[in-house]
Amino acid sequence: MKLHAGTLVISNGQLVDGNGGPPVPSATVVVQDGRIAYAGPSSQAPVVDPAARRIDAKGGSILPGLVEAHFHPTYFNVAALEDLDIKYPVEYVTLLAAANAKLALECGYTAARSGGSLFNIDVWLKKAIESDITFGPRLATSGREICGVGGLMDWNPDFRKIGMEGLVLLINGPVEARSAVRKLVKDGIEWVKTYPTGDAAAPDTNDHHTLCMTFEEMHAVVGTAHNHGLKVTGHCRATEGIINALKAGYDAIEHGTFMNDEALDLMLARDVPCVPALYFEYASIQRGPEFGMSQPVIDGHQETLDGGAESARRILKAGGCLGMGGDYGFAWNPHGDYARELSFFVNFVGFSPTEVLTCATKNGAKILGRLNEIGTVETGKLADLLIVDGDPLADIRILEDRSRFIAVLQGGIVKAGQLSRPKL
Numbered sequence: 414m415k416l417h418a419g420t421l422v423i424s425n426g427q428l429v430d431g432n433g434g435p436p437v438p439s440a441t442v443v444v445q446d447g448r449i450a451y452a453g454p455s456s457q458a459p460v461v462d463p464a465a466r467r468i469d470a471k472g473g474s475i476l477p478g479l480v481e482a483h484f485h486p487t488y489f490n491v492a493a494l495e496d497l498d499i500k501y502p503v504e505y506v507t508l509l510a511a512a513n514a515k516l517a518l519e520c521g522y523t524a525a526r527s528g529g530s531l532f533n534i535d536v537w538l539k540k541a542i543e544s545d546i547t548f549g550p551r552l553a554t555s556g557r558e559i560c561g562v563g564g565l566m567d568w569n570p571d572f573r574k575i576g577m578e579g580l581v582l583l584i585n586g587p588v589e590a591r592s593a594v595r596k597l598v599k600d601g602i603e604w605v606k607t608y609p610t611g612d613a614a615a616p617d618t619n620d621h622h623t624l625c626m627t628f629e630e631m632h633a634v635v636g637t638a639h640n641h642g643l644k645v646t647g648h649c650r651a652t653e654g655i656i657n658a659l660k661a662g663y664d665a666i667e668h669g670t671f672m673n674d675e676a677l678d679l680m681l682a683r684d685v686p687c688v689p690a691l692y693f694e695y696a697s698i699q700r701g702p703e704f705g706m707s708q709p710v711i712d713g714h715q716e717t718l719d720g721g722a723e724s725a726r727r728i729l730k731a732g733g734c735l736g737m738g739g740d741y742g743f744a745w746n747p748h749g750d751y752a753r754e755l756s757f758f759v760n761f762v763g764f765s766p767t768e769v770l771t772c773a774t775k776n777g778a779k780i781l782g783r784l785n786e787i788g789t790v791e792t793g794k795l796a797d798l799l800i801v802d803g804d805p806l807a808d809i810r811i812l813e814d815r816s817r818f819i820a821v822l823q824g825g826i827v828k829a830g831q832l833s834r835p836k837l
């Protein structure tokens with residue numbers, strides 16, 4: 414991805430640097446050749462070339478670009494699980510995924526971690542974004558997911574003879590688990606996404622207390638993935654599934670819904686990050702009826718929301734690492750609504766705006782394994798920034814309103830926001 418050439422000065426705004434401390438009022442950020450050369454009080458800013466490009470933050474806020482830590486670029490706002498893999502051909506879904514990635518960048522998300530993708534579209538999307546062919550967040554890729562036969566993601570009946578190969582590699586036992594990971598190695602992915610447990614979406618056979626993989630299968634996935642330098646994560650709702658994942662050596666936990674003391678201790682012992690994705694549950698409860706969701710499914714989402722919110726509060730209090738991201742790409746939870754996750758954590762879960770912003774920036778970068786490059790506004794890092802007309806610490810919902818974005822930058826280049834609009 415190209416970097417801005419020359420000097421760029423951003424001033425006249427408060428700096429929220431992503432480290433969780435108080436904001437710096439009247440701040441200046443100096444960017445040199447796409448990297449941050451200074452970030453701090455304007456009174457101490459270095460003297461720069463008068464010809465440098467300048468951006469006026471208009472008394473608003475300068476933040477690190479946001480990180481979507483559980484992003485499904487190929488989920489195209491579907492109303493049913495089955496639509497995820499058979500509704501459209503892969504060629505069309507690739508175009509939809511590119512549009513979703515561009516939208517995420519316009520929403521202030523300069524980096525994202527895929528939570529699973531149809532085929533390995535996210536791998537090629539990442540290549541296109543890195544080559545400046547299309548706009549989108551800097552991506553960490555997952556490709557196809559792994560699930561046990563008969564588990565949550567195995568929904569096509571055998572008589573259709575189409576399997577689930579576009580979206581999921583189905584496995585029986587540790588041998589097939591290893592074989593599935595080896596296929597993903599060839600695809601060029603970074604994170605192996607698995608399904609240790611079910612979900613409220615499938616109340617009859619794979620609800621949120623059901624296990625969809627055995628410990629032996631999960632352990633085989635981790636051993637093979639780590640051998641090839643890949644990381645492993647999993648959709649973990651049931652307590653036993655979370656504990657299995659942590660004992661098997663998982664590198665992250667998605668959702669972490671029903672945490673008990675043992676699970677929390679295991680998570681903290683290795684500082685394993687968790688991405689709760691709670692707004693999805695709230696949106697399912699609020700809007701599920703209009704999309705024909707049954708009462709048992711909605712009841713399950715309520716139990717999941719209550720359990721997940723309590724677990725997130727416990728992890729935060731204990732000093733664990735939480736990322737913000739959220740399964741956007743369903744009809745009731747469409748792409749573009751990403752920042753609703755942040756508002757939800759402030760207004761319903763009880764986090765402070767500063768805590769949420771740290772989760773959505775610094776922790777996101779840490780989960781991506783790129784904290785040395787992005788995630789905070791600090792000298793030496795890439796100038797991936799979000800400049801907002803307003804104060805998200807006073808009202809986090811400002812981040813839901815793209816019209817308030819003065820600029821979204823990657824490597825110092827304005828990619829979205831008011832300043833990217835063509836001047837008439």
Ligand SMILES: [Zn+2]
Binds near residue numbers: 528529
């Ligand atoms: Zn997901």
